[in-house]
Amino acid sequence: MRKTALFCLAVLLLAGCVKEKIVTTPCHFDVQVDWVKGTRVQFTVTPDNPNAAYAYGVVSQENDVALWADEEIMEWQLEWMRNSFDGMMAQGMPVTNFTDMFCYKGERTIKETRLSASTNWWLLVFQINPETRKSIGPLYKQPFQTEDVAWADMDFSIRLDGNRFTIVPSDATRTWFWEYERADRISDVYGTAESFFYRIIDMYDEYDFLDNLLCEGAQRCIFPDDDPSVKEGVKYTLAMAGCDEDGEITSDVYFADFIYEKGFFKFTSENVTIIDR
Amino acid sequence: MRKILILAASALLLVSCRHPKVEFVDFDTFHPLSVQEGDVFMADGTLNPEIRLMEDSELDLEPDTKVAYTDANSIVRSILGEVECNRLYHIAGIYKGHDVHGNPLVQSGKLLIPKNGPVKNLIIVSHYTIGANYEAPSETFPMEGIWAAKGYAVAIADYIGYGVTAGQIHPYMHVESTARSVIDMALAVKPYLEHIGLAPESDKVILAGYSQGGATTLAVMDRLQDEYYNEFPIKKVYAGGGPYDLAATYDTSMEWDQTGIPCAIPMIVQGINEGEDMGLEMSDFFKPHLLDGYKKWINSKNYTVKEINAFIGATSLHEIMTDQGRDKTNHETARLYQALLGNSVLKFTPHAPMFIFHSNQDKTVPFVNAVKAEQWFKGFPVTYDFGPYGKHGMGCVQFLIKVYKDL
Numbered sequence: 001m002r003k004t005a006l007f008c009l010a011v012l013l014l015a016g017c018v019k020e021k022i023v024t025t026p027c028h029f030d031v032q033v034d035w036v037k038g039t040r041v042q043f044t045v046t047p048d049n050p051n052a053a054y055a056y057g058v059v060s061q062e063n064d065v066a067l068w069a070d071e072e073i074m075e076w077q078l079e080w081m082r083n084s085f086d087g088m089m090a091q092g093m094p095v096t097n098f099t100d101m102f103c104y105k106g107e108r109t110i111k112e113t114r115l116s117a118s119t120n121w122w123l124l125v126f127q128i129n130p131e132t133r134k135s136i137g138p139l140y141k142q143p144f145q146t147e148d149v150a151w152a153d154m155d156f157s158i159r160l161d162g163n164r165f166t167i168v169p170s171d172a173t174r175t176w177f178w179e180y181e182r183a184d185r186i187s188d189v190y191g192t193a194e195s196f197f198y199r200i201i202d203m204y205d206e207y208d209f210l211d212n213l214l215c216e217g218a219q220r221c222i223f224p225d226d227d228p229s230v231k232e233g234v235k236y237t238l239a240m241a242g243c244d245e246d247g248e249i250t251s252d253v254y255f256a257d258f259i260y261e262k263g264f265f266k267f268t269s270e271n272v273t274i275i276d277r
Numbered sequence: 278m279r280k281i282l283i284l285a286a287s288a289l290l291l292v293s294c295r296h297p298k299v300e301f302v303d304f305d306t307f308h309p310l311s312v313q314e315g316d317v318f319m320a321d322g323t324l325n326p327e328i329r330l331m332e333d334s335e336l337d338l339e340p341d342t343k344v345a346y347t348d349a350n351s352i353v354r355s356i357l358g359e360v361e362c363n364r365l366y367h368i369a370g371i372y373k374g375h376d377v378h379g380n381p382l383v384q385s386g387k388l389l390i391p392k393n394g395p396v397k398n399l400i401i402v403s404h405y406t407i408g409a410n411y412e413a414p415s416e417t418f419p420m421e422g423i424w425a426a427k428g429y430a431v432a433i434a435d436y437i438g439y440g441v442t443a444g445q446i447h448p449y450m451h452v453e454s455t456a457r458s459v460i461d462m463a464l465a466v467k468p469y470l471e472h473i474g475l476a477p478e479s480d481k482v483i484l485a486g487y488s489q490g491g492a493t494t495l496a497v498m499d500r501l502q503d504e505y506y507n508e509f510p511i512k513k514v515y516a517g518g519g520p521y522d523l524a525a526t527y528d529t530s531m532e533w534d535q536t537g538i539p540c541a542i543p544m545i546v547q548g549i550n551e552g553e554d555m556g557l558e559m560s561d562f563f564k565p566h567l568l569d570g571y572k573k574w575i576n577s578k579n580y581t582v583k584e585i586n587a588f589i590g591a592t593s594l595h596e597i598m599t600d601q602g603r604d605k606t607n608h609e610t611a612r613l614y615q616a617l618l619g620n621s622v623l624k625f626t627p628h629a630p631m632f633i634f635h636s637n638q639d640k641t642v643p644f645v646n647a648v649k650a651e652q653w654f655k656g657f658p659v660t661y662d663f664g665p666y667g668k669h670g671m672g673c674v675q676f677l678i679k680v681y682k683d684l
Binding site for chain 1: 503524525528605606611614615618624625626630637648651655656657658659660661663
């Protein structure tokens with residue numbers, strides 16, 4: 001009897017702990033802008049109930065939306081989420097639940113990057129009722145202003161020489177960054193080559209590791225010695241741009257596609273000069 | 278009498294084949310070496326004590342949660358009513374895998390199937406961090422095997438460095454080779470199941486793993502989507518407590534100056550060095566006590582994670598690692614750090630539903646890994662289950678049961 005009671009208690013304890021808690025009453029959110037650097041902002045959201053679902057957004061104060069009533073702003077954001085979710089459901093995509101797709105629970109430190117420079121913004125945080133997919137409680141707004149970024153007029157050329165190529169920036173005094181990835185993975189994971197490039201820079205910046213990867217002057221690359229994972233006959237996209245140590249892109253972004261075959265590179269690009277010896 | 282003789286001869290053959298020294302074979306399927314039977318639950322409803330649950334290697338500095346006070350056995354018993362076939366076949370065998378350079382290598386693993394009834398799907402499991410070879414899936418009744426009791430075939434590869442390759446260094450957290458082992462085993466098991474008349478009812482596979490296995494599972498998903506979408510369409514993916522982001526794990530551990538799993542330090546540095554062929558000097562990273570002992574403790578494959586942690590005898594990173602090893606601006610450490618970034622497993626798009634589980638009290642695999650996963654996968658078909666599920670080991674039991682119930 002005692003064993004059965006203990007067993008039941010254990011099951012009850014377990015059930016109590018694993019059951020998803022849905023919060024439908026308003027909670028308080030502490031929204032803190034941690035810092036603004038260039039076109040990036042980091043903020044921390046701390047709800048007083050760790051199970052409360054919430055979403056965030058940023059909107060330029062110059063945007064008409066910024067003049068709307070708080071309820072209208074929240075509804076505007078929610079409508080986009082609901083339409084996206086319902087659209088995916090209609091297409092039979094393997095979606096999860098609305099909350100897991102768009103909301104956060106518990107304290108989160110979040111970065112938004114690549115915002116327009118020298119602009120006033122609102123950071124928006126609001127609670128969502130996961131059952132009704134509507135907002136609960138007030139809109140939490142925090143203002144911040146992005147900074148100016150020093151722009152450089154920098155372009156790039158690529159010199160080919162068998163199984164090596166050299167990327168040559170037009171300005172040897174400024175730092176720049178390059179990265180490449182399989183073209184099909186870029187479209188699958190990042191959508192566009194621009195998104196890929198931005199995301200990779202943001203990633204290295206987030207790990208405080210970008211400094212190690214910035215170049216100055218010409219950069220020679222030898223394959224497959226430098227990267228044995230480069231596969232023959234596969235299309236890759238190479239991206240490069242001026243970039244400072246804070247992760248700010250300081251020039252236009254340049255792209256080139258390449259294929260490596262039998263020890264030789266074949267490059268194509270619309271805005272990079274290719275010099276084949 | 279003749280039957281008995283044949284049985285006895287078969288048994289002798291199986292015993293003699295248990296630890297083969299095979300250099301190369303040219304088979305394309307799973308080659309069984311031993312077949313055993315085992316129950317998930319005993320007659321009194323307790324979990325079969327032979328099932329090897331993950332040991333909790335974390336420090337006992339903080340009191341556990343109320344969940345952890347409920348012992349693992351009680352939690353596991355909550356699936357008693359959902360067992361479709363309590364008796365399982367355990368088939369330990371070998372298959373053609375690949376070493377870290379992609380050359381053919383005979384590897385081992387275990388396949389678990391229900392003794393009776395059809396097989397619904399193949400579950401491809403990536404196993405958690407082990408130290409001793411006797412913990413290898415092929416050598417034990419692995420905990421993930423209980424999923425077979427719900428009518429599934431469960432394939433669990435021994436990573437390189439365990440099972441029949443125990444003499445080799447395990448390329449710990451080296452994504453390409455560990456994921457490769459898991460996929461090679463699945464490729465071998467698929468025709469084998471067809472051969473024995475137990476082809477799954479559905480072609481769709483399920484991927485699952487906890488801890489190191491959680492991270493490897495995501496790497497396997499990425500590669501199956503990319504290269505094997507015809508052979509292995511994915512039904513669902515379950516990943517729990519995984520070090521998905523090695524660089525963030527490094528940063529967090531350095532910030533805490535503390536790790537819940539000290540043996541992971543030498544295992545990662547050595548494993549990534551081996552997998553990436555980097556030529557790192559371990560003396561640049563390990564303090565003398567660790568430098569003197571790591572080969573014996575780790576590469577002998579005689580000791581469990583908990584035992585290796587005890588040998589290391591410290592949990593503060595400044596006691597284990599050199600100053601330069603803790604400084605990622607140092608040239609050699611920067612090389613390692615970049616390799617850690619390269620061996621993180623989040624840079625892909627999940628095309629199948631995924632379940633990501635993590636205890637936010639986990640100090641062995643810091644919770645930051647789950648947050649990073651959420652960051653990368655937001656907007657994709659991923660269900661997150663983050664909560665106060667206790668330490669890493671207790672989280673593992675919770676994960677095991679949550680997956681079982683969801684299957």
